[in-house]
Amino acid sequence: MRLATLAWKNLCVEWRRALNVGSFLFFAGFFMALFTCFIGSVKTNMETAVINALAGEVRLQPAGMEKEDLFSLSGSWEEINYLTEAEMERAEKALRERINPVEVVKRVRHNVLFISDTEEVGGMILGIDPKAVSYRKALTLTAGRYLENDYEVILTETQAKNLEVQVGDTLGVLAQTKEGYTVDSALTVVGIGSVDLLNLFGYNVAYTDLRSAQELLGLTEREATDVIIYTGDKKRALETKQQLAAYFSENGLPGPTPALTTWEQTGGFIMGGINFLSILFYYFTAVLLFIISILLINIISMTVLERRRENGTLRAIGFGRMKVAWLFLQEIQLLVGFFGLLGIVAGSGVVLSLGRKPIEFGLPISYLTGRHFVFHYDPVRVFAVFCILYGVTMVVAFFPVYRATKVQPVELLKEEK
Amino acid sequence: MDIVCVQAVTKDYDLGQTKVHALRGIDLSIQEGEFISIAGASGSGKSTLLNLIGGLDYPTSGEIRINGECINNLHERELNRLRLNTIGFIFQSFNLIPVLNVYENIELPLLIMKGVSKRERKERVMRLIEAVGLSRQIKQRPSELSGGQRQRVAVARALVTKPRIVLADEPTANLDSVTGLEIIDLMHDINKAEGTTFIFSTHDEKIIKRADRVIYLEDGLVKKGCPGKSGETK
Numbered sequence: 273m274r275l276a277t278l279a280w281k282n283l284c285v286e287w288r289r290a291l292n293v294g295s296f297l298f299f300a301g302f303f304m305a306l307f308t309c310f311i312g313s314v315k316t317n318m319e320t321a322v323i324n325a326l327a328g329e330v331r332l333q334p335a336g337m338e339k340e341d342l343f344s345l346s347g348s349w350e351e352i353n354y355l356t357e358a359e360m361e362r363a364e365k366a367l368r369e370r371i372n373p374v375e376v377v378k379r380v381r382h383n384v385l386f387i388s389d390t391e392e393v394g395g396m397i398l399g400i401d402p403k404a405v406s407y408r409k410a411l412t413l414t415a416g417r418y419l420e421n422d423y424e425v426i427l428t429e430t431q432a433k434n435l436e437v438q439v440g441d442t443l444g445v446l447a448q449t450k451e452g453y454t455v456d457s458a459l460t461v462v463g464i465g466s467v468d469l470l471n472l473f474g475y476n477v478a479y480t481d482l483r484s485a486q487e488l489l490g491l492t493e494r495e496a497t498d499v500i501i502y503t504g505d506k507k508r509a510l511e512t513k514q515q516l517a518a519y520f521s522e523n524g525l526p527g528p529t530p531a532l533t534t535w536e537q538t539g540g541f542i543m544g545g546i547n548f549l550s551i552l553f554y555y556f557t558a559v560l561l562f563i564i565s566i567l568l569i570n571i572i573s574m575t576v577l578e579r580r581r582e583n584g585t586l587r588a589i590g591f592g593r594m595k596v597a598w599l600f601l602q603e604i605q606l607l608v609g610f611f612g613l614l615g616i617v618a619g620s621g622v623v624l625s626l627g628r629k630p631i632e633f634g635l636p637i638s639y640l641t642g643r644h645f646v647f648h649y650d651p652v653r654v655f656a657v658f659c660i661l662y663g664v665t666m667v668v669a670f671f672p673v674y675r676a677t678k679v680q681p682v683e684l685l686k687e688e689k
Numbered sequence: 690m691d692i693v694c695v696q697a698v699t700k701d702y703d704l705g706q707t708k709v710h711a712l713r714g715i716d717l718s719i720q721e722g723e724f725i726s727i728a729g730a731s732g733s734g735k736s737t738l739l740n741l742i743g744g745l746d747y748p749t750s751g752e753i754r755i756n757g758e759c760i761n762n763l764h765e766r767e768l769n770r771l772r773l774n775t776i777g778f779i780f781q782s783f784n785l786i787p788v789l790n791v792y793e794n795i796e797l798p799l800l801i802m803k804g805v806s807k808r809e810r811k812e813r814v815m816r817l818i819e820a821v822g823l824s825r826q827i828k829q830r831p832s833e834l835s836g837g838q839r840q841r842v843a844v845a846r847a848l849v850t851k852p853r854i855v856l857a858d859e860p861t862a863n864l865d866s867v868t869g870l871e872i873i874d875l876m877h878d879i880n881k882a883e884g885t886t887f888i889f890s891t892h893d894e895k896i897i898k899r900a901d902r903v904i905y906l907e908d909g910l911v912k913k914g915c916p917g918k919s920g921e922t923k
């Protein structure tokens with residue numbers, strides 16, 4: 273027999289007692305795995321929404337617009353900046369030669385006045401190629417369809433409600449061109465929906481076709497306010513941006529170098545919010561972990577107290593205090609290694625099976641999750657959770673165990689009368 | 690040289706307001722190889738005395754020498770070593786490890802003993818299992834054994850480290866009288882064969898008679914002039 277056998281037998285033979293601590297560790301592992309994947313998924317989903325709905329991995333704009341954030345846009349009519357035909361040509365060449373984007377979306381954003389039969393509402397439009405697909409991944413429709421032709425618009429639910437219009441209705445639009453002329457247009461409402469993951473941040477824009485938006489801003493067919501570049505790899509956004517910047521400086525073409533921003537910069541305001549949210553989540557996790565620790569200390573204290581006699585016997589035989597403590601800790605180590613891991617595996621299983629198709633959520637949870645929440649399984653996070661659970665359990669277990677072995681052996685051996 | 694020497698030992702238990710004087714000045718000496726009984730009524734201080742000799746507790750005053758070494762001021766770690774190497778314990782309620790079988794219970798102290806090879810471990814355990822007559826129960830756990838069999842396991846466990854002294858606090862109190870006598874006889878046989886010193890406490894007259902020498906305790910003091918089997922002083 274080896275000493276570890278004693279720990280092992282204590283668990284196997286006294287499995288009911290082992291289940292006490294074990295089942296707790298199972299649930300702790302289970303919920304922590306679930307929770308961490310949930311947090312990770314919320315963050316990833318929101319980031320993806322930021323990229324798909326407004327930022328791309330990299331955005332290209334006229335020079336001097338680096339600081340512009342779609343959310344802090346003042347909407348000043350005079351300061352509209354756009355990419356001229358020459359600049360656009362140069363940008364397209366750069367993209368062709370340097371990177372191989374998944375999708376490039378020329379975009380025109382503008383502030384307009386929507387006019388229905390009964391109401392007038394101001395709002396922001398994003399004009400994009402009706403054939404663009406990336407925005408569709410972020411934009412959830414509650415009615416109608418995505419853009420297909422020119423002179424179409426997708427309104428947000430709030431806009432549709434305020435304007436009292438439905439899918440199929442025609443909407444008047446009033447805007448000022450870059451030269452200051454007033455133009456009007458008529459758009460058909462083909463869809464109603466919004467980027468619900470960004471609702472929390474007040475992201476509220478209507479998507480329309482590029483042509484209409486260009487007309488409303490007085491741009492030619494080749495001009496746009498910005499170019500959204502989708503590379504499909506958000507982790508390499510900075511690299512892509514630097515590649516493009518290098519191209520512009522190497523090919524010393526006339527005119528100022530366009531402004532380039534990564535998705536994290538473009539969506540800076542929202543990203544700040546998302547980061548704050550995840551800090552909040554981590555704080556919450558810490559509190560959860562604290563509660564787990566307290567409960568764990570209690571359960572372990574009780575189990576160890578139940579075993580005074582065993583403790584005392586070992587001490588009388590000649591086992592040192594630390595040796596006895598080590599025996600108890602070995603048991604707990606086996607427990608957390610088995611039940612904690614089992615809980616984490618079970619939690620992972622649940623995440624993986626839930627992640628197979630989007631889960632429907634209503635308000636208010638949908639503020640965090642979107643209406644169709646996609647659960648992502650993140651093995652790195654889950655492994656980290658296991659390590660944390662393991663570490664916390666061992667540290668936390670040490671105190672009751674050590675306290676129990678500190679008692680004089682006579683006290684432990686006293687006959688209970 | 691005396692293997693155990695107790696000089697003017699007192700032990701008080703502090704109960705907040707009052708103090709219990711469990712031992713009030715004990716002097717005794719025990720020679721190697723003795724088979725000796727500490728007798729006395731319940732509460733007379735037998736357990737307290739055995740615990741002090743075994744280094745499970747510290748005396749309030751006085752001196753205890755084991756094999757010439759004063760153990761009063763020993764560090765906890767040295768007391769552990771003393772209990773492991775020099776002293777074996779047998780308890781009233783057996784105190785076996787419930788999840789271990791007969792073999793493993795007996796082997797347990799050897800696991801932390803240095804310099805005992807795997808083979809020697811096995812030899813010692815097997816020999817003791819045979820000596821206490823449990824060859825057929827080797828794989829059984831304590832819950833599957835009778836009281837007498839459990840105490841036999843405890844005797845074997847106490848002896849497996851080849852201690853010079855075995856302390857047994859009322860080893861027969863939880864056994865019927867026949868079984869109790871069997872255990873005492875087993876201990877006596879080992880004492881005769883191996884020369885191991887046995888000190889056991891009891892308040893059972895029949896058990897007392899088996900001892901080579903009896904020390905009577907009364908209210909924390911050694912009672913003078915009481916006849917033992919071979920007298921108070923040998």
Ligand SMILES: Nc1ncnc2c1ncn2[C@@H]1O[C@H](COP(=O)(O)OP(=O)(O)O)[C@@H](O)[C@H]1O
Nearest residue numbers: 702709711729730731732733734735736737738
């Ligand atoms: N841990 C303790 N705390 C307080 N009093 C104790 C303690 N242990 C023993 N005593 C008291 O010391 C006296 C001697 O007890 P003990 O040595 O157990 O006697 P015996 O074993 O002969 O029955 C008794 O009065 C008992 O109540």
Ligand SMILES: [Mg+2]
Nearest residue numbers: 735736858859
């Ligand atoms: Mg007693």
